[in-house]
Amino acid sequence: MRALFYSRLMPIAAVAIIAAVLPVYFPSAYYYRVAALVFVYALAGIGLNLLMGFAGQVSLGHAGFIGIGAYAVAVGPTHLGLPTWLSFFAGAALSAIVAFLVGRPILRLKGHYLAIATLGFGTLLSIVFTNQANLTGGPDGMSVPRLVLLGWAARGSETWYWISAASFVIGAALALNLIDSPTGRALRAIHDSEVAARVLGIDVAQKKLNVFVVSAVYASVAGSYLAMFNGLITPEVSGFLRSIELVAMVVLGGMGSIVGSLVGSAVIVVLPQALSFLHDYEHMVLGLIVMGVMIFLPGGIVPSLTALFAGRRA
Amino acid sequence: MSILSVDNLSITFGGVCAVDGVSFDIAEGLVFSIIGPNGAGKTTLFNLISGLYVAQGGRVLLAGEDVSGWTPERLARRGLSRTFQNLQIFFRLTALENVMVGRHRHERTGIFTDLLRLPAVERQNRATREQAMMALSRIGLQMMADRPAGSLAYGDLKRLEIARALATEPSVLLLDEPAAGCNAVETAELEGVIRGIAKDGVTVVLVEHDMRLVMNVSDRIHVLANGRTLAEGTAAEVRVDPAVIQAYLGAQEVGRAVG
């Protein structure tokens, strides 16, 4: 029984069950909407978690990839006449390519140099999205055509709730697969000692690049969902603030905890909604959360709780 | 044929010549020790051989092939492995996982198969786990397999690093001060471990300060001082070399080491 509890798939099954049961408690479409947002951002969070929590790197510009995915499904159908589903894959592929090209030089950096470089890169993308008005609609953004598959239009908060929940479960399963595998062990090793990893034959640069590309694809998928769900996107979706929120989610939920991404996302997404009367204070609250998390809870919520249950200290 | 050769190797750091024209040949299967006072350039030499530094002069040859300037990863894949003076253990992984990482160069799955967890990955995980377990058992750490490496004693961690390096199935193993910080019991155990490794056919290159260990276990000893070769020979020869005694051993130390 113990083995089952600790098995890899247990957390996934738990999340799937919760996701299936939760809507029973939703009084209105609004709740579906918020929950869908939580799952979408958590999906991006999984990718970032692989990069930060496991491989030990950092990206303060990951919202840039969310932006690529989001604008792909807007620009593709609107300006290039591509069907939405194709634009979706094109966006993911583009994110992968950009991550591959930029990743090689950027990942040679470490510590705060890496942090600032990724920050610079993400903000650069955001500036491009804001300025290329002919393509992206500029600061006011552009509308996104609905996803239509074989005649069925994906519309409505309820539909997107199921789509994003299912995608999160799949994404989490893939990530958990990765962790318990040669690649996963290599990444965790890199996190603890790059030099030892190299000396054991691990091509550290290539592994870092691989996980960076994977995390970019996760973000791109999340971005596409966001755009298709909202029907409208603005350059804010790829902005500096979003990147910081994403990192805060990952740290809050627990770096190295895939399910933690969900918890972190829930806090960051739900809090402003729950405290909507504090709307003007949104930035203050976000700033306090980021500071508080980094100072007091650098281990994150989920790892601390699981350690508690297992009778160990985190 | 020598399995590891160093030919006139040199490197300078900010005006200080850390390694200055060092050369030696190591025959296969030997236990070859490099000794010398602190600052003699021993660890720098190791870093040069294992690809962490790039030499400014000279060459390194592995099994006759010129591997000068090769990256550590590439050297590892050619059968060169090493441990570190200041323990580079993966502290957040378990002891078993540490050794499993050592098997990486023999693992055959890539990131996509890993993501999708194709049957090959399950098989690979199992095989790696078994081999890692065997490596742990050989140095007597099988009891600690599932404990986080961070919770192990210092002496155990030193042995864990050796087990991890051995898991790569190297032909040459560089041990950087494996006895540093170890007590007499741990050092004696280490002696046994080194002998066992050599018996398995792995060429061991040892940098060490513990003279008893060095004299007991080495086939040949190379003495460095100020980045330059002072002497080389068997334990017996080096012990009585006047230059070595003056620079490093000191008459009393020799007595103790031999005693």
Added chain:
Amino acid sequence: MKVFCKKIWLSMAELLQFIFSGLTVGAVYALVALGFTLIYNASDVVNFAQGEFVMLGGMTTVFLGLAGVPLPIAALIAVIATVAVGAALHRLAIEPARGAGPVALIMITIGASIFLRGIAQVIFDKRFHSLPSLFGSEPIRVGGAAILPQSLVVLSGAVVIVVLLWVFIDRTLLGKAVIATATNRLAARLVGIDTRRIVGFSFAVSAAIGAVAGILVTPITLTSYEVGTLLALKGFAAAMLGGMGNAIGAVVGGILLGLLEAIAAGYLSSQYKDAVAFLVILVVLFAMPQGLFGRANVDRV
């Protein structure tokens, strides 16, 4: 021939104009970068809230002025208030996280910057504000280009600050203590220097520098609650360009960045003016991470 000469003269005048505006913003970037460097040297922290210090200096002065306080007094109060904020930032956010890694520390300062922005949004407002120029707003004509008197104020203010800082570091005991802390924290503590106070002091001084820069430049560039973020990033780019941790580099980097921005905006595209700083960051990190005046790092194993 006459037409040709006129064309050359006009394009020279145009270039001069860009240089003037570039030098003015460059002076602000230089001061922000200087503040960064001061804190980074004393504590290895990359302080993202640096830009907010500039914003607070300007905005506080504006709102105190609107409340009827005479401007010179308002400016003084603004600087003191900003210094208090800087010291609080150090005491409440940086000190408690002393052992954290560099990335965690950057995140904390980013959080602080977002927080301060949020407070400014609430206490002040979301509009753009200005201050009256010190010597009037009649541009001075130089060689076909125009330079605002306030630009000269900004430039000379920057020079004064740099000189004062240099004198302080070089000639006073406290300044030496700062250098000592920057060079080797442990050794400094061993000789009895209270490094915590020194780091707090460096935050306070950085805040003061930022606030003064903000007050001086507001008449030209206006200020609002959100000018801090972009300024911090550009100041950081300038510090990187000059070499992280090098004070002279910070100033040179700032001026250089200002000039690059103005020239790019003038000759290439004004829309992508802001992108210049980020390109600079990426290029510096990839091509010469130690910057113009910095030293390369070597990791010991």
